[in-house]
Amino acid sequence: MTPATTNIAVVQFPGSNCDQDAFQLFASGLGLATRYVWHKDTRLGEADLVVLPGGFSYGDYLRCGAIARFSPVMGAVREHAQRGGLVLGICNGFQILCEAGLLPGALIRNSSLEYRCMTCELRVEDAGPAFNPGALGARIRLPIGHGEGNYRIDEAGRAALEANRQVILRYCDNPNGSFDDIAGVRSEGGNVFGMMPHPDRAFERFHPSQDGLSVARAVLAAGSAEFARKSA
Amino acid sequence: MMRAGLPPNPDPALNRPVTLDLVRQHGLLPEEYERVRAHLGRDPTLTELGIFSVMWSEHCSYKNTRPLLKGFPTERAGATGEFGRVLVRAGEENAGIIDIGDGWAIAFKIESHNHPSAVEPFEGAATGVGGIIRDIFTMGARPVLVTNSLRFGELDSPSTRRLLRGVVAGIAHYGNCVGVPNVAGDVYFDRSYEGNPLVNALCLGTLRHEQIRRGKATGLGNPVYYVGAATGRDGLGGASFASKELSAESSSDRPAVQKGDPFMEKLLIEACLEMMAVPGLVVGIQDMGAAGLTCSTCETASRGGAGIEIELDRVPQREAGMNSYEIMLSESQERMLVIVQAGREAEIEGIFAKWDLHAARVGRVTDTGRMLVTHHGVPVADIPAPALTDGAPVYQREARRPAYLDETSRWTAEGSGLADLDLAEARAALPRLLSHPTIASKRWIYRQFDHMVQHGTAVGPGSDAGVVRLRLGHGEKFIAISNDCNGRYCYLNPRRGATIAVAECLRNLACAGATPLAMTDNLNFGNPYKPEVFYQLRECVAGLAEACRFFDVPVVGGNVSLYNESPEGAIDPTPTVSVVGLIERESHITRQFAPAGGGRLILLGGAPDEIGAASSSASSTGRRRATRPRWTWRPRGDCRASSSARSGRAGWAPRTTSARAGSSWRCARCSSARGARARTLTCPRCGCPGSTRSCSGRARAARWSARRLATRRPCLPRRARPKCPPPPSGKSPRAEDFR
Numbered sequence: 001m002t003p004a005t006t007n008i009a010v011v012q013f014p015g016s017n018c019d020q021d022a023f024q025l026f027a028s029g030l031g032l033a034t035r036y037v038w039h040k041d042t043r044l045g046e047a048d049l050v051v052l053p054g055g056f057s058y059g060d061y062l063r064c065g066a067i068a069r070f071s072p073v074m075g076a077v078r079e080h081a082q083r084g085g086l087v088l089g090i091c092n093g094f095q096i097l098c099e100a101g102l103l104p105g106a107l108i109r110n111s112s113l114e115y116r117c118m119t120c121e122l123r124v125e126d127a128g129p130a131f132n133p134g135a136l137g138a139r140i141r142l143p144i145g146h147g148e149g150n151y152r153i154d155e156a157g158r159a160a161l162e163a164n165r166q167v168i169l170r171y172c173d174n175p176n177g178s179f180d181d182i183a184g185v186r187s188e189g190g191n192v193f194g195m196m197p198h199p200d201r202a203f204e205r206f207h208p209s210q211d212g213l214s215v216a217r218a219v220l221a222a223g224s225a226e227f228a229r230k231s232a
Numbered sequence: 233m234m235r236a237g238l239p240p241n242p243d244p245a246l247n248r249p250v251t252l253d254l255v256r257q258h259g260l261l262p263e264e265y266e267r268v269r270a271h272l273g274r275d276p277t278l279t280e281l282g283i284f285s286v287m288w289s290e291h292c293s294y295k296n297t298r299p300l301l302k303g304f305p306t307e308r309a310g311a312t313g314e315f316g317r318v319l320v321r322a323g324e325e326n327a328g329i330i331d332i333g334d335g336w337a338i339a340f341k342i343e344s345h346n347h348p349s350a351v352e353p354f355e356g357a358a359t360g361v362g363g364i365i366r367d368i369f370t371m372g373a374r375p376v377l378v379t380n381s382l383r384f385g386e387l388d389s390p391s392t393r394r395l396l397r398g399v400v401a402g403i404a405h406y407g408n409c410v411g412v413p414n415v416a417g418d419v420y421f422d423r424s425y426e427g428n429p430l431v432n433a434l435c436l437g438t439l440r441h442e443q444i445r446r447g448k449a450t451g452l453g454n455p456v457y458y459v460g461a462a463t464g465r466d467g468l469g470g471a472s473f474a475s476k477e478l479s480a481e482s483s484s485d486r487p488a489v490q491k492g493d494p495f496m497e498k499l500l501i502e503a504c505l506e507m508m509a510v511p512g513l514v515v516g517i518q519d520m521g522a523a524g525l526t527c528s529t530c531e532t533a534s535r536g537g538a539g540i541e542i543e544l545d546r547v548p549q550r551e552a553g554m555n556s557y558e559i560m561l562s563e564s565q566e567r568m569l570v571i572v573q574a575g576r577e578a579e580i581e582g583i584f585a586k587w588d589l590h591a592a593r594v595g596r597v598t599d600t601g602r603m604l605v606t607h608h609g610v611p612v613a614d615i616p617a618p619a620l621t622d623g624a625p626v627y628q629r630e631a632r633r634p635a636y637l638d639e640t641s642r643w644t645a646e647g648s649g650l651a652d653l654d655l656a657e658a659r660a661a662l663p664r665l666l667s668h669p670t671i672a673s674k675r676w677i678y679r680q681f682d683h684m685v686q687h688g689t690a691v692g693p694g695s696d697a698g699v700v701r702l703r704l705g706h707g708e709k710f711i712a713i714s715n716d717c718n719g720r721y722c723y724l725n726p727r728r729g730a731t732i733a734v735a736e737c738l739r740n741l742a743c744a745g746a747t748p749l750a751m752t753d754n755l756n757f758g759n760p761y762k763p764e765v766f767y768q769l770r771e772c773v774a775g776l777a778e779a780c781r782f783f784d785v786p787v788v789g790g791n792v793s794l795y796n797e798s799p800e801g802a803i804d805p806t807p808t809v810s811v812v813g814l815i816e817r818e819s820h821i822t823r824q825f826a827p828a829g830g831g832r833l834i835l836l837g838g839a840p841d842e843i844g845a846a847s848s849s850a851s852s853t854g855r856r857r858a859t860r861p862r863w864t865w866r867p868r869g870d871c872r873a874s875s876s877a878r879s880g881r882a883g884w885a886p887r888t889t890s891a892r893a894g895s896s897w898r899c900a901r902c903s904s905a906r907g908a909r910a911r912t913l914t915c916p917r918c919g920c921p922g923s924t925r926s927c928s929g930r931a932r933a934a935r936w937s938a939r940r941l942a943t944r945r946p947c948l949p950r951r952a953r954p955k956c957p958p959p960p961s962g963k964s965p966r967a968e969d970f971r
Contacts, residue, residue, distance in 0.1 A: 014495070014498075014499055014587065014588065015409070015495050015498055015499070017409075017410070017411025017498065020686065020687075021685070021686065021687040024687060025687075055411060056409040056411075056498070059409065059494070059495025059496075060409075060495075061495070114401075114404075114680050115404045115408055115680045115681070116680070117679055117682045117683055117684060118679050143684050145682045145684055147404075200687060201684045203687075206690035
C-alpha cells in the first residue's frame with residue numbers, strides 16, 4: 001500500500017469523541033485519504049484500514065462497547081476483518097472489538113475505580129513481522145484516557161495470546177490493573193489491533209510524544225505484510 | 233382595573249388560591265408579589281407564580297447585583313482591527329464572544345453549580361459542566377475546553393471528603409464523556425467552604441463570526457422547536473433553590489438537583505452544530521438551563537421583542553401526568569429551544585432524526601409580546617414576556633463595612649508575636665507547608681479528567697495556564713486560560729483581594745506566553761441581604777473592575793452565585809476570575825515545569841518582607857487575624873517592580889502610562905517621539921529606551937514573549953539595548969506616577 005492509494009475509514013458511533021483525533025492522526029499526521037463512516041451505514045466502501053475511535057459509544061452506560069457491537073456498521077466491520085482487512089480499535093474502539101469477539105479478552109473498571117488521563121510508557125512486544133520493536137523501538141510513550149481499561153483474559157486465552165505472540169503493547173508502570181500489564185493486543189490473523197493507549201493523542205509537535213505516528217505506520221505495515229503473505 | 237383571571241387549570245391541584253404563604257414559599261417578597269400583580273393586572277395562577285419566582289430569583293434576574301455589574305468594562309480599549317474586539321458583550325446573550333482574528337472568535341463563560349453540589353455532589357457537579365457547555369454551543373461555538381474552580385473545606389472532615397469525591401467524579405463523568413478537555417483549574421481547601429463547596433465550571437468554544445447565533449425569537453409565525461431530552465420532574469425550581477441559603481433541610485431539596493446525561497449532551501452538541509451550520513435555518517436558539525422551558529421561552533421572546541405561544545401537550549415528557557407547573561419549572565438537562573425559519577421544518581427534523589433526538593414543534597412566534605402557555609387546550613399562563621426579564625425588581629442593597637476589617641487591617645507580624653524562624657524551623661516548616669492540599673500538586677484530581685481529548689492540548693493542567701491549540705479551518709491559533717481567586721485575600725481586603733486575583737491570572741498567562749484578551753468571572757458570595765456580605769460583594773466587584781480597566785481586559789460574561797452560606801456562616805468572598813489570552817506563535821508557549829539538565833532560577837519582583845495572609849501564617853496563627861499581602865499597581869514579576877526602583881536601578885513602564893504621566897519618551901526601536909506605535913518600553917524617569925538587565929533566562933523570555941505580542945514587533949538583540957543612566961533625582965517613581 002502506498003499513501004496515494006491507502007484509504008482510512010473512521011467509524012463514528014453516537015458518543016464517539018476521539019473520532020476527529022483519529023481522523024487527524026491519519027489525515028494530517030500521515031497525509032492519508034481519510035473519511036468518516038456513520039454508524040448507521042451498513043457498508044464501509046473502499047477501506048484499507050477501519051478505525052474504531054475512542055469515546056463513550058452510546059454513553060457506555062452498560063458495559064463499554066456492549067451496545068456499539070450491535071450497530072449496523074459492525075456487520076461490515078466484521079466482514080472486513082474476516083476478509084483480512086485491517087481494523088484498529090483505540091480505547092473505546094478496543095472495548096468494542098473485544099465485545100464483538102474480534103479480539104480476545106475483556107476490559108473492566110480500572111483497579112483504582114477512577115478514570116485515568118496521563119502519559120504512559122509502553123513496552124513494544126515482538127508480535128510478528130510488522131508490529132515489533134525493530135520497527136517501533138523498544139519503548140514508546142502514549143497518552144491514556146479511560147475508566148475501564150483493565151484487561152482481563154482467561155487462562156486458555158492467555159496461553160493462546162502468548163503462543164501466537166498476540167500482545168503488542170505492555171505498560172511499563174501499570175496504570176489500571178491490567179492482567180500481565182497488557183495495553184494492546186492483535187488478532188490471531190494479525191489484521192485486527194486493539195489498544196487502550198491513544199496514538200491519536202501523540203502526533204502533533206506539542207504532544208507528549210510523536211510515537212502515535214509510528215504506531216499508525218506499524219498497523220498499516222501489518223497490512224502490507226499480510227498483503228505480501230497472501231499474494232506470495 | 234384588574235383583568236379577569238385565566239380559566240381553571242386542567243390539574244385541580246393548581247387551582248389553589250395564591251396566598252401570601254405560598255408567595256413566601258416561592259421565595260418572593262410581598263412587595264415583589266404586588267409587582268407581579270401589577271404586571272399581570274390580576275392575581276397570578278399558581279403556574280404563573282412559579283414562573284415569576286424562578287425568573288425573578290437572583291440566579292436568573294441578578295436583581296441584587298445588576299447595578300454593581302454595570303461597573304465592569306465590557307470593551308477592550310486596545311482592540312485592534314486584527315483581534316480583541318468584543319462581538320457579544322456580557323449580559324447580552326448566554327455567553328460573551330470576542331474576536332481572535334482571521335474571522336474567528338471565541339465564546340466563553342464561567343458558571344457556578346454550588347448549591348446543587350452541596351446537596352448532591354456527583355449530579356450537581358456533572359450538570360454544572362453540562363450547563364456551561366450548553367451555554368457555549370448555544371452561541372454557535374464548538375466547545376474546545378473546560379476548566380473548573382473548586383473550593384472545599386479542609387480535608388480532615390469526612391463530609392468534605394465525600395463532597396470532594398462526588399464533585400470530582402461528577403465532573404469526570406460528564407466532561408470525559410462529552411469529550412471536551414479539562415485543561416486547567418484551581419482547588420483550594422479552607423474552613424470557610426465547609427458544607428458549602430464552590431463548583432465553578434468554565435467552557436470555551438470557537439466559531440466563525442458569521443456563525444454567531446442569538447437567543448432571539450423573531451419572525452411572526454416561525455415555529456418553535458423543543459429539541460433534546462424529554463422533560464421529567466427533576467430539578468424542579470432549581471433556580472430558586474440556588475437562591476437561598478443552605479440549611480439542614482437542604483438535603484430534602486434533592487428533587488431540585490438535576491440529573492445529567494452526558495451522552496445525550498454529546499448528541500445534542502453535534503446535532504445543534506450541524507443544524508446551525510445550515511445557512512438561514514436557525515432564527516434563534518437558547519438552552520433550557522436554569523428555569524428550563526420558562527426561561528428559554530420568555531427570554532427569547534423578550535430579546536426578540538416578540539411574543540411566544542407554546543403548547544405543553546407537545547413537550548416530550550419522561551413521566552405521565554405532569555402538570556403545567558412541573559413542565560414549566562422542570563430543569564431536566566440536555567434540552568434546547570430552537571426558533572426555526574418557517575417552511576424549513578423538514579430540515580431540522582431530518583437532522584435530529586439522524587442523531588435520534590427529539591425535535592418537537594411546541595409552538596410559534598407571535599407579535600403579542602406575551603408568553604402564552606396552554607395545556608390540554610386551556611391557557612395556563614399568559615404573561616408579558618418583558619415583565620419576567622426586564623421587569624424584574626432591581627435592588628440597591630445596604631452595605632456595611634464588617635467590623636473584622638478594622639482588626640485585620642491593623643495586624644502586623646511583630647504585633648502578633650510571630651517570631652522569625654531559625655533555619656531548623658524553616659526546614660521543618662517548608663515540607664509542612666508544601667504538603668497542604670491547597671499548595672500540593674493536584675494531579676490526584678486532574679488525572680481523573682480527560683485533558684487530552686480533541687488532541688489540541690499543548691499545556692495541560694498543572695502548569696500556570698492551560699494552553700490549547702485551536703484548529704481554525706486550515707489555520708491554527710493557540711490560546712491560554714487560567715483561573716484563580718484567593719478567597720482569604722478577599723476576606724481580608726475585598727477590593728485588593730479581587731485585584732490580586734486578576735493580576736495573578738494575568739501573570740499566569742504571561743508565564744504561558746500569552747497576551748490577555750478577556751475575562752469572565754464568577755462571583756461567589758454569601759447572602760446579599762446581610763450588609764456586611766453586600767459590602768464584600770460591592771468591594772470585590774469594584775476591585776475587579778478597577779483591575780480590568782487598568783490591564784485593559786474586558787469582562788465578557790460571568791455568573792453570580794449568592795447565598796453561599798452554611799450554618800457556620802458565609803463563605804469567604806470568592807470572585808473567581810478566569811482570563812483567556814492569545815498566543816501568537818507556538819514558540820512563545822512556556823510551561824512552569826523546570827526542564828531537565830540545569831538552567832537558572834531567577835526571582836523577579838524581589839522578595840518583600842511580608843507574611844500577611846500567607847498560607848504559612850494562616851496555618852500557624854489562624855487566618856482571621858492576618859492582613860492581605862502588600863499591593864502596588866506595579867504588577868510584580870515585571871520590570872516595573874518596586875525592588876528595582878528601590879535599588880536605584882531603572883524601573884520600566886509601558887510607553888502609554890509614562891506618556892500619560894507627562895514625561896518625555898522616545899520609542900526604543902524607531903526612535904520617534906510619541907509615534908503611533910504604542911507600548912514600547914521606555915524608562916519612566918529619563919525616557920531612554922529600555923534595558924532588561926534585571927531579568928534574564930526563561931522568565932525574561934516569558935515576559936518578552938508577552939510583550940512582543942503587545943508590541944507585535946521582534947525584540948531587539950541584547951547588545952543593541954542601551955543602558956539606562958542613573959535617575960536624575962533621588963526620588964524613586966511611585967505607582968501613582970504611572971496612573
